[in-house]
Amino acid sequence: KAVGVGDDSRAPRIAQLTDALERYNVRDAFRLAVEHDGFFGRGQIYIDVRSPSGMSAWTDPAELESRLFISDKKIPKGSLLGLRIIEPVWTYPGMYNSDNPLSDDFYRPSEWYVMGKTVHASRMIDLISRPVPDMLKPAYNFGGLSLVQIAEPYVNNWLRTRDSVGDMLHSFSLSGIMTDMSQALTGKRDSNYAKRAELFNRTRDNRGLLMLD
Structure with missing residues (x-):
């Protein structure tokens, strides 16, 4: 005024x-x-x-x-x-x-x-x-200097923290599956061993069900 x-x-x-x-x-x-x-x-x-x-x-x-x-x-x-x-x-x-x-x-x-x-x-x-x-x-x-440049590291830290919280909520304990590791321990290539581990990581969830063979 x-x-x-x-x-x-x-x-x-x-x-x-x-x-x-x-x-x-x-x-x-x-x-x-x-x-x-x-x-x-x-x-x-x-x-x-x-x-x-x-x-x-x-x-x-x-x-x-x-x-x-x-x-x-x-x-x-x-x-x-x-x-x-x-x-x-x-x-x-x-x-x-x-x-x-x-x-x-x-x-x-x-x-x-x-x-x-x-x-x-x-x-x-x-x-x-x-x-x-x-x-x-x-x-x-x-x-x-733009405010975008100044704020970028703080935003990245916040995004990393947000993603970490989400990951922690999905898996807050150490999980494991029982499998035959004899081929992997002897140095032989075992594709089924890696596939079972990858499948477990993709489908695990706190509300999921673990089935052992």
Whole structure:
């Protein structure tokens, strides 16, 4: 909820901001971007605005590659079309500075490739809540650690425990069958011996019946 601070009444301005937030579905856009950050390690929101010709910027390659900045000429009133959520699997970083750690844009892409289209980085809002060191950024497609990666070992442990409980319920005691092992002990191949053991393992159950021959 937007609120104003101070003595002056900011109700009209707050009403305009609230209306814009609802009209462009800003809350839903950022919610989905946060979900992508959890799934992929990076969430991206494309700022869709009209080009000077009046068409959407993604239809004009030259406009799409140009920097987006706050200006009445660059972004006139009513030119914002909406916020588009782009899954990180469709984007890949273009040019980025990798030779000067003193620069502000060190390991920060200045442009993104979106299915063959070059988009200036200023037109994309990046959400990365778990960043990785600079040396690992290219390996992570300039994203961060996803919650899926972090949760994977815990999920695997839970699945293993669940399966172990199921196995224990089906067989919580040591079972055995009486059979002729003379051929197996002398080193001779006895197919019936292995088949009887395999049959027992397949059919045993706590509610089953053991029959000895």
